[in-house]
Amino acid sequence: MFKRKKWLVPALVLLVLLSLTAPALAVEIRNGDNVTIPAGALKGPLFVAGNEIVIDADVDGDVFAAGQTVIINGNVNGDLLAAARTIRINGEVGGDARCAAQDIDLKGELGQSLTAAASEVRQLDGSRVNRDALIFANQITVSGTVGRQYLGAGGTVRLNGAIGNDVNLWRVEDLRLGPAAVVGGNLYYGAPHEATVASGAQIAGTTKWEYLEPKTPTQRQHRGFNWLGALAWFAAGVLFWGVLTLISPGIWNLLSQNMRQSPGHSFGWGLLLLLITPLVILLLLITVIAIPLSLILMAAYLILLYAAKIIVGDFIGRLLAARFGWAGRVNSILPFLLGFALLLLLTSIPIVGLLMSIATVCLAMGAAFLAIYHWRQGGTQLEH
Incomplete structure (x- = not known):
C-alpha cells in the first residue's frame, strides 16, 4: 500500500525534472555503455548520463550531461550543463555553458556566458564566448575571444x-x-x-x-573522531529507516535493486540531479508564483541529501546479507545496522570520506530517480 505520501520526498525533487525530460529520456539510456547521440536534429531538453558521452546531434533545447567524458560536437540551441572528468565543447552552444570537470576544452562558440570549475580550463584558438566568462581552475589558458x-x-x-x-x-x-x-x-x-x-x-x-x-601549506590540527555526533547520526538514521520501513517495506528493496542492477546509471543521474536541482530551485524562485513550489523542492532536496547515507547503508547491508547467506535467516534490520555503521565509518576518513560521501549522495539520488522513472514507464511498481 504505497500511498502518495510514501514517495512524496523523491517525487517532489524530481517532479519538475521528469515533466521536462520524458521525451529526452528515451533517446539514450544504457547502463555502463558508451552513449552516442548521432548526427541529426533532436528536440530537447536532452538529459544523458553514461561513461563516455558523444553528442553529434543538433539539439533544440537545453542539454544536461554527466559522465566520465562528455564531447559536444553538434550545436545546442539552449544551455549546456555538464559534469564529467573531461569536457570537450567543439560545437556551438546558443545559451550558457555551466561545466564542472577535471579538464575542460572550449573549441566552439558560446552564445551567452561560460561558467566553469576545473583543474584545467583551455579556451582554444578560434573559440568564442559572446558574453562573460567566470572561471575557477588551477590552470587557465585563454587563446580565444571573450565578448565582455x-x-x-x-x-x-x-x-x-x-x-x-x-x-x-x-x-x-x-x-x-x-x-x-x-x-x-x-x-x-x-x-x-x-x-x-x-x-x-x-x-x-x-x-x-x-x-x-603567497600560499603556504598549513598544518591542519588533527581532530579526534566525534563519537557522540556519530552515535546521534546513527540513531537518527536507524529511526528514519524504521519509520519508512513501517510505512512502505518495499521501498528499500526497490532502491537497492536500482543501485545493484544499474550502478552506472544511478551514479550518473544522481550526479546530474545533485548539480541541476539547485538550479531548478533558483529558476523557480525567480517567478513569484512558483516560490511555494521552489520551497517544497528545496526541502525535498535537503531530505534526500540527509537520507542518502541511509539509502546506501541499506544497500550495503543487503549486499552483505546476500554474500553471507543472511537473507531470510535474520531480521532485515541487522544487515542494515551493519551496512549503515560501515558506511558512516568509511565516510569519516579524511579526504577519502568526502569523496565517498559525494558518491553516496549520487547513488542515492540516482536510485530514487530511476525508481520514479520506471514507475512512470509502467515497469517496476512502487507498491510493495
Whole structure:
C-alpha cells in the first residue's frame, strides 16, 4: 500500500525534472555503455548520463550531461550543463555553458556566458564566448575571444586572446599575458607578484595589481573522531529507516535493486540531479508564483541529501546479507545496522570520506530517480 505520501520526498525533487525530460529520456539510456547521440536534429531538453558521452546531434533545447567524458560536437540551441572528468565543447552552444570537470576544452562558440570549475580550463584558438566568462581552475589558458568580462581565480593563468571588457582575477599565483593578448577594459588582479606582459600585449584601460601573500601549506590540527555526533547520526538514521520501513517495506528493496542492477546509471543521474536541482530551485524562485513550489523542492532536496547515507547503508547491508547467506535467516534490520555503521565509518576518513560521501549522495539520488522513472514507464511498481 504505497500511498502518495510514501514517495512524496523523491517525487517532489524530481517532479519538475521528469515533466521536462520524458521525451529526452528515451533517446539514450544504457547502463555502463558508451552513449552516442548521432548526427541529426533532436528536440530537447536532452538529459544523458553514461561513461563516455558523444553528442553529434543538433539539439533544440537545453542539454544536461554527466559522465566520465562528455564531447559536444553538434550545436545546442539552449544551455549546456555538464559534469564529467573531461569536457570537450567543439560545437556551438546558443545559451550558457555551466561545466564542472577535471579538464575542460572550449573549441566552439558560446552564445551567452561560460561558467566553469576545473583543474584545467583551455579556451582554444578560434573559440568564442559572446558574453562573460567566470572561471575557477588551477590552470587557465585563454587563446580565444571573450565578448565582455573575464572573471575568476586560478593558479597559473595564461592570457593570449581577446577580452572585450575588463579582466578581474581575484587571486592568481602566476599571470602571463602573451603577445596576442588584448584587454578591452581594465586589468585587475591579486597575486604574489606582478604579471608577466609580453611585447605586443594590449591593455586599453588601467592595470591594478593587489599584492597577496603567497600560499603556504598549513598544518591542519588533527581532530579526534566525534563519537557522540556519530552515535546521534546513527540513531537518527536507524529511526528514519524504521519509520519508512513501517510505512512502505518495499521501498528499500526497490532502491537497492536500482543501485545493484544499474550502478552506472544511478551514479550518473544522481550526479546530474545533485548539480541541476539547485538550479531548478533558483529558476523557480525567480517567478513569484512558483516560490511555494521552489520551497517544497528545496526541502525535498535537503531530505534526500540527509537520507542518502541511509539509502546506501541499506544497500550495503543487503549486499552483505546476500554474500553471507543472511537473507531470510535474520531480521532485515541487522544487515542494515551493519551496512549503515560501515558506511558512516568509511565516510569519516579524511579526504577519502568526502569523496565517498559525494558518491553516496549520487547513488542515492540516482536510485530514487530511476525508481520514479520506471514507475512512470509502467515497469517496476512502487507498491510493495
